[in-house]
């Protein structure tokens with residue numbers, strides 16, 4: 451039986467571990483925290499998953515909150531001017547719903563599932579010096595420790611990493627009494643963008659104590675009018691500051707927060723990081739090589755909610771490749787090949803994220819057209835689930851203008 455070690459009990463590592471253990475592999479997960487410590491620890495990113503990623507979880511029996519968590523099936527996208535005026539708004543349904551489950555609850559439950567199927571779970575903070583020992587005991591060692599220090603072992607892929615510094619300061623809270631003014635509760639993702647200031651993303655969130663609430667992720671451009679949270683020390687303070695900020699920066703959103711209160715004053719997330727793509731493997735010596743997975747090697751800003759979706763899809767792709775490789779050696783050529791075939795997909799994910807961090811004029815043109823054209827709106831929101839579907843038409847001015855000419859000619863003809 452082939453022996454696989456996975457460092458990091460997160461979205462990607464646990465998915466891969468459970469997928470492989472269910473396929474008859476001998477799998478060991480090494481985690482810096484126990485299941486209970488993860489459950490009781492600080493919140494992680496909201497990690498809203500779209501349908502394709504949810505389906506992959508379902509295929510291996512990990513859709514544990516299918517019937518309990520709200521699933522959203524609509525997008526509301528609003529774009530405002532720096533003066534606080536709403537420029538245009540897009541409403542569209544998605545073809546299938548998505549959901550956001552508190553990763554503290556998800557990882558806790560997934561670790562239990564993994565152990566129930568015979569997986570070995572070891573609590574240890576892996577250091578670079580532990581890795582060499584691991585490679586002699588296992589056929590394959592995967593590092594899925596997120597953006598933590600182990601990731602830095604993997605060299606940066608300069609050509610695929612355009613960012614030199616964080617594009618946004620991230621601030622996230624979980625709250626209740628969230629209402630879209632005059633509309634449904636919890637059933638849509640709302641994305642408010644203000645040029646030069648940042649974005650506010652809200653959506654349904656199934657909190658770890660089985661509380662259905664909402665998350666709010668604020669993507670603040672450093673030094674801009676949304677960058678006002680540095681001194682906030684609790685979720686309550688963040689919410690109060692967000693209300694003040696919204697009155698001038700996103701006044702149309704402010705009424706939805708009128709009755710809001712936070713779920714847990716100590717549960718909030720504040721920070722920033724630089725998006726980066728890394729080489730997929732590290733050679734520890736002439737024979738020992740370890741492979742990276744998830745945020746460890748492809749780290750994007752969460753602006754369009756792709757990191758967790760990508761982590762699941764990447765873990766699924768790695769699992770397929772491991773199984774197809776049979777009893778052959780997992781050498782660096784295999785690792786490179788496996789990663790590159792996933793990159794054929796992820797290059798579009800990365801491009802989507804980067805386009806939204808500083809949207810060029812052709813992206814704004816498409817969004818404006820989507821306000822009055824349901825087909826364009828649907829094409830666009832479907833891209834969140836499957837970013838390759840956005841390209842090539844969203845790539846540049848020429849492709850976008852061809853796409854728009856085509857779509858608008860069709861709708862004129864239909865009228």
Ligand SMILES: Cc1cc2nc3c(=O)[nH]c(=O)nc-3n(C[C@H](O)[C@H](O)[C@H](O)COP(=O)(O)OP(=O)(O)OC[C@H]3O[C@@H](n4cnc5c(N)ncnc54)[C@H](O)[C@@H]3O)c2cc1C
Pocket residue numbers: 457458459460461462463480481482483494495496497498499574575576577594595596597598599600620621622667719743744745746752754755756757758759760761
């Ligand atoms: C604010 C915010 C909002 C987000 N919102 C979304 C969203 O809406 N949709 C979406 O798809 N994505 C979102 N993301 C991104 C998403 O959360 C990540 O991309 C995803 O969790 C990455 O999965 P991973 O398995 O690579 O890493 P993680 O899920 O971070 O797991 C890594 C694990 O490794 C463990 N670990 C770290 N170091 C070690 C070590 N040395 N030894 C052992 N274990 C270790 C950690 O404890 C952790 O459990 C968001 C991220 C942020 C920051």
